[in-house]
Amino acid sequence: xxxxxxxxxxxxxxxxxxxxxxxxxxxxxxxxxxxxxxxxxxxxxxxxxxxxxxxxxxxxxxxxxxxxxxxxxxxxxxxxxxxxxxxxxxxxxxxxxxxxxxxxxxxxxxxxxxxxxxxxxxxxxxxxxxxxxxxxxxxxxxxxxxxxxxxxxxxxxxxxxxxxxxxxxxxxxxxxxxxxxxxxxxxxxxxxxxxxxxxxxxxxxxxxxxxxxxxxxxxxxxxxxxxxxxxxxxxxxxxxxxxxxxxxxxxxxxxxxxxxxxxxxxxxxxxxxxxxxxxxxxxxxxxxxxxxxxxxxxxxxxxxxxxxxxxxxxxxxxxxxxxxxxxxxxxxxxxxxxxxxxxxxxxxxxxxxxxxxxxxxxxxxxxxxxxxxxxxxxxxxxxxxxxxxxxxxxxxxxxxxxxxxxxxxxxxxxxxxxxxxxxxxxxxxxxxxxxxxxxxxxxxxxxxxxxxxxxxxxxxxxxxxxxxxxxxxxxxxxxxxxxxxxxxxxxxxxxxxxxxxxxxxxxxxxxxxxxxxxxxxxxxxxxxxxxxxxxxxxxxxxxxxxxxxxxxxxxxxxxxxxxxxxxxxxxxxxxxxxxxxxxxxxxxxxxxxxxxxxxxxxxxxxxxxxxxxxxxxxxxxxxxxxxxxxxxxxxxxxxxxxxxxxxxxxxxx
Numbered sequence: 001x002x003x004x005x006x007x008x009x010x011x012x013x014x015x016x017x018x019x020x021x022x023x024x025x026x027x028x029x030x031x032x033x034x035x036x037x038x039x040x041x042x043x044x045x046x047x048x049x050x051x052x053x054x055x056x057x058x059x060x061x062x063x064x065x066x067x068x069x070x071x072x073x074x075x076x077x078x079x080x081x082x083x084x085x086x087x088x089x090x091x092x093x094x095x096x097x098x099x100x101x102x103x104x105x106x107x108x109x110x111x112x113x114x115x116x117x118x119x120x121x122x123x124x125x126x127x128x129x130x131x132x133x134x135x136x137x138x139x140x141x142x143x144x145x146x147x148x149x150x151x152x153x154x155x156x157x158x159x160x161x162x163x164x165x166x167x168x169x170x171x172x173x174x175x176x177x178x179x180x181x182x183x184x185x186x187x188x189x190x191x192x193x194x195x196x197x198x199x200x201x202x203x204x205x206x207x208x209x210x211x212x213x214x215x216x217x218x219x220x221x222x223x224x225x226x227x228x229x230x231x232x233x234x235x236x237x238x239x240x241x242x243x244x245x246x247x248x249x250x251x252x253x254x255x256x257x258x259x260x261x262x263x264x265x266x267x268x269x270x271x272x273x274x275x276x277x278x279x280x281x282x283x284x285x286x287x288x289x290x291x292x293x294x295x296x297x298x299x300x301x302x303x304x305x306x307x308x309x310x311x312x313x314x315x316x317x318x319x320x321x322x323x324x325x326x327x328x329x330x331x332x333x334x335x336x337x338x339x340x341x342x343x344x345x346x347x348x349x350x351x352x353x354x355x356x357x358x359x360x361x362x363x364x365x366x367x368x369x370x371x372x373x374x375x376x377x378x379x380x381x382x383x384x385x386x387x388x389x390x391x392x393x394x395x396x397x398x399x400x401x402x403x404x405x406x407x408x409x410x411x412x413x414x415x416x417x418x419x420x421x422x423x424x425x426x427x428x429x430x431x432x433x434x435x436x437x438x439x440x441x442x443x444x445x446x447x448x449x450x451x452x453x454x455x456x457x458x459x460x461x462x463x464x465x466x467x468x469x470x471x472x473x474x475x476x477x478x479x480x481x482x483x484x485x486x487x488x489x490x491x492x493x494x495x496x497x498x499x500x501x502x503x504x505x506x507x508x509x510x511x512x513x514x515x516x517x518x519x520x521x522x523x524x525x526x527x528x529x530x531x532x533x534x535x536x537x538x539x540x541x542x543x544x545x546x547x548x549x550x551x552x553x554x555x556x557x558x559x560x561x562x563x564x565x566x567x568x569x570x571x572x573x574x575x576x577x578x579x580x581x582x583x584x585x586x587x588x589x590x591x592x593x594x595x596x597x598x599x600x601x602x603x604x605x606x607x608x609x610x611x612x613x614x615x616x617x618x619x620x621x622x623x624x625x626x627x628x629x630x631x632x633x634x635x636x637x638x639x640x641x642x643x644x645x646x647x648x649x650x651x652x653x
Contacts, residue, residue, distance in 0.1 A: 030274045031132055032205040033094040033197075039208075041090040041193075042072065044083055044128035044135075045452055047156065049538050049605070051123050052612040053451040054082035060120060060159070061113040063089050063104035063261050076394060076462070077387025082453040085130060092265045094206055095197065100236035103261040105226065111255040117160065118185045118253050126156030131195070133384060134211040137281065153281050155539055157215045160187040160253060186250040188215035190236075191263045196270040209270050209277035217250035220260040236262060278384055282543050294547060297524040297554040304520065304561040311568055338571035339650055343495035345571065345643060348415040349579035353423045355636075356415070358583060360408030361431045362633020365626050366556075367403050368396040373552060376545040383541045394466070401428070401471040405478025407633075410485050424479040428472045431629065435622050436467070442618045445611045453615075491648035501575050508573050510581055517566050518588030521558045521631055525551055526596060533600050537616070556634055559586035563635030564642045571643070582639035587632025594624040 033039065043057035058069060065087055072085035089103050106113075129136040137153035164183045196210025223232040235248045251259060272279075338345075349355060372392050375381050381389045408427040412420055447454035455463070506512065528551045535542035563586045567578050597620040607613055 030207055032200070032203065032207060034205055035095050037094045039092050039094060039131065041088055041092070041136075042085050042130045043088045043090075044085050044130055046120060046125045046159065047082075047128060047539055048120075048123050048125040050607060050612075051125075051609045052453075052537065052607060052615055053446065053449055053609070054084075054453050055120075055125070055450070056084045056452055057086060057088075057127065059450070060116055061106065061109075065089055075387045075391050076459065077390030077392075079387070079459045080390050080394075080455065081387060082451065083386065084452045088129070090129070090193075090263060092193070092195065095267050096265075097267055098265045100233050101263050101265070102231050102233070103263065105228070105231070105261075106259040109253070109255055109257045109259060114253050114255045114257070117187055121158070121160040121162065121185050121187070121253065125159045127159060128156045129211075129213075131211045132208040133386075134208065134277065135281070136193075136211050136213045138214065139212055150283065151280060152283050153212075155281075157191065157213045158188060160185060160217065162186070163250075185253040186217040187253045187259065188217050189220075189251045189259055189261050190216040190218045192216065192266065193263060194266045194268060196268050196272065198270055198273055207274045209272040209274060210268075210280070218262075219249040219251045220262065222260070231260075233260070233262065278382070282383065282541050294550060296527065297551055297558075300520055300524050301554050301557050301561075304558060304565070308561045308565055311565060337574070338568070338646070341499060341571060341574055341576040342492040342647055342650075344499045344576040345578070345647060346490040346492060347494050347498060347576065348417075349577070351580075352415040352417060353412060353426060355580060355583060356408040356412040356417075356423060357427045357430050358587075358629055359411055359633045359636050360404040360406075360427050361626075362629035362631070362636075363407045364397065364400045364404035365630040366633065367400045368393060369552065369630070371396050371400075373545060373549045377549060381545075383543050394463075398466045398471045399474070401474035402478035404428075405475035405480075406482040407478075408475075409479030409482030411482075413483050413485075414487055420479065420483050424476055427479065428475040431625065432467055432471070434625060438618050438622055442615055445614060449611060488644070491644060499574075499576065501577065502573070504573060504575060508570070508575070510584075513566055513570070513581060514584045514588045515591075517562050517585030517635075518590070518592055518631075520562050521555060521586055521589035522592035522596070524554050524558045526592075529593065529596060530600070533597065534604070537605060555631070559589075559631045559634040560638035562586055563639045567639040567642065578639065578643065579636075583632040583636040586635030587628045589631050590624045590628035593627055594620055597624070 043062075045054040046057060046059065047054045058064060070087045074083060074085060078085075092098070109117075127136075135155055136157065137155050138157050140152045140154055142150045142152055162183055162185050192214040194210070194212040194214070195208060196212070197206040198209045199206050218235055220236065221234045223234060251257070372381070372389070375392055376389065381392055405424060405427055409420060409424060412423045417423060443455050443460070528548065531544070532542060534540055563582050566585050567582050570578050570581060597616075601607070601613075601616055605616070607616065
């Protein structure tokens with residue numbers, strides 16, 4: 001057994017290594033800066049909640065470094081999220097305020113450049129930047145129920161805005177729908193950066209604990225002739241800019257316009273320590289809803305536990321006592337209920353191979369999710385570790401291919417399957433192929449938009465290698481071990497001729513039972529699902545892994561209990577075809593998950609782009625498919641154990 005464990009450890013280490021340090025993020029350690037240290041900001045992507053298509057920062061005609069654009073090394077998760085971290089011309093000197101720093105001047109916007117800016121502003125794109133591993137954010141001040149003011153962050157800052165001009169051309173006001181004839185498009189060409197720092201009184205060094213931005217649109221004027229090395233801006237008076245906002249005419253986006261990009265840097269001492277600097281980014285204002293979600297889920301579990309306890313402690317015990325006390329042939333002939341189908345209850349189901357594949361895949365997803373949660377709860381996958389969560393999930397899904405193969409192979413042998421090699425091929429390729437086809441179609445559509453959301457060819461081939469080079473061998477190895485394992489002996493003998501199933505009442509039909517069975521597992525997680533979808537599609541941070549872990553445990557318990565309860569009712573009705581129904585009963589919660597995704601799309605998102613719509617529903621389909629396998633496998637395994645226990649408890653001739 002030890003050689004197998006060692007081999008598995010080697011393959012797991014290889015999977016972690018090729019994904020570019022899944023759990024390690026350079027720069028996550030505290031960085032101390034002296035007063036005269038020069039620090040450069042990095043630019044990330046342009047993102048929008050309206051289109052869901054990220055683009056490189058330099059896809060717009062922003063100021064480019066003379067030394068060329070240099071890309072930072074990114075892990076797998078960052079690439080899949082569309083992050084492209086690059087150098088920039090924005091720099092600062094620690095604890096030294098600066099105003100009116102000119103980045104560059106565009107002498108005349110071309111028609112194409114003006115259209116690029118205007119299109120991104122219409123789609124409400126925001127600029128993402130990074131300083132000392134902190135994302136740039138705009139400050140929002142909110143009041144809670146107690147009247148206290150809370151400081152929250154909104155990631156990035158807008159590329160620009162649309163507004164309508166008054167008759168005297170000296171004031172602007174926001175234009176809601178952009179249909180007014182006086183509406184014009186303006187560019188945020190001046191950014192005021194506020195850097196919060198925590199000073200160490202012993203070493204006189206500082207640590208950056210906040211990175212805030214306030215954008216402005218200013219039609220800069222300057223002393224002529226323009227000196228590119230040391231320009232003097234007439235619209236940028238350092239003496240008054242430090243505390244007041246601009247009231248100069250804004251910078252309009254149109255062909256032929258001269259644009260000067262500039263920025264300020266203001267340093268503010270802060271009592272926030274380095275270890276707590278992410279707290280403002282992660283501040284949630286709807287914690288009561290979150291706790292309601294947990295209480296709601298726990299009430300569902302208590303209700304189901306009471307039902308299952310009633311079955312196990314009273315009804316089932318009474319049934320077993322009754323069946324074991326039958327002595328005369330006449331009494332045995334009159335018996336009814338679940339004991340009557342003992343000769344057919346362990347008969348292999350139709351499409352047994354497909355059921356094995358689904359159960360194995362569900363076990364793989366469950367192990368991946370559970371281990372990922374363990375790493376997250378240990379602090380390895382905090383939001384500060386950009387892309388770490390995505391990298392960990394992909395890596396662990398690949399590594400858990402052994403679990404998939406073992407469960408599928410052993411169950412297939414339990415069903416007395418003859419072609420285990422074909423079953424293993426289906427296990428290795430059925431679900432991944434569906435995911436791969438959907439992913440390729442979406443990636444092609446995104447690639448046609450020249451978005452960074454499209455996976456580069458190098459990463460694409462890395463994913464294929466992980467599938468064929470790591471996951472598939474692990475599935476075959478697991479299937480081989482599962483096929484070698486001893487078969488569990490059935491508590492009862494299976495009859496040669498199947499027993500006819502009595503006509504069932506309408507509420508005991510497969511369709512009704514399966515639809516009803518998925519309601520409670522979905523009800524246990526639907527509020528948490530809202531926060532997850534919000535973090536994915538509205539570009540917010542998700543970090544409450546403790547609540548997620550509790551909800552996951554509640555989901556597992558709910559799936560097991562609802563499947564056991566409905567399987568018992570089915571056997572009492574003398575219907576021995578429980579294999580597939582036990583899987584589909586809890587697995588049908590994936591249907592409700594997908595329908596909730598449709599509701600979320602129509603009520604919470606403002607996506608009008610067809611490709612973005614295809615992205616949403618494509619990824620929801622992938623997530624729902626994996627959720628179907630996960631919940632179905634938990635329900636099936638619980639029912640399998642339950643049926644074996646109850647039939648081993650009665651005396652049979």
